[in-house]
Amino acid sequence: MLPWSDEKRKTYIMGVTYNYIRLIADRRNPTINAIDHPRGVYKLAVPFEYCGRQPVMVGFKITDGAILDSTFCELITDEEARLEEIGSVQNVVQQR
DSSP: OGGGSHHHHTTSOTTOEEEEEEEOSOEEETTTTEEEEOSEEEEEEEEEEOOSSOOSSSEEEBTTSOEEEGGGEEEEOHHHHHHHHHHHHHHHHHHO
């Protein structure tokens, strides 16, 4: 599982509560045969405290109630989420 590789795990800090995840790839909903969550940053419905191990859950529940598969998500800090959001806005402005 990509986000839980030894290399990625080294970037997480023990005892830190993470409020955001990055969805690495678009999530396709097979029921409607469409992408229902494009890749990007999402706020967790319940913050996750990193304790040195992979979360014991099916996935990450985000604020819209969806559960994203932890295989395609990685925890990110509030600062990373803020910077990525700013980066997304700048990319849209540059494309115009």
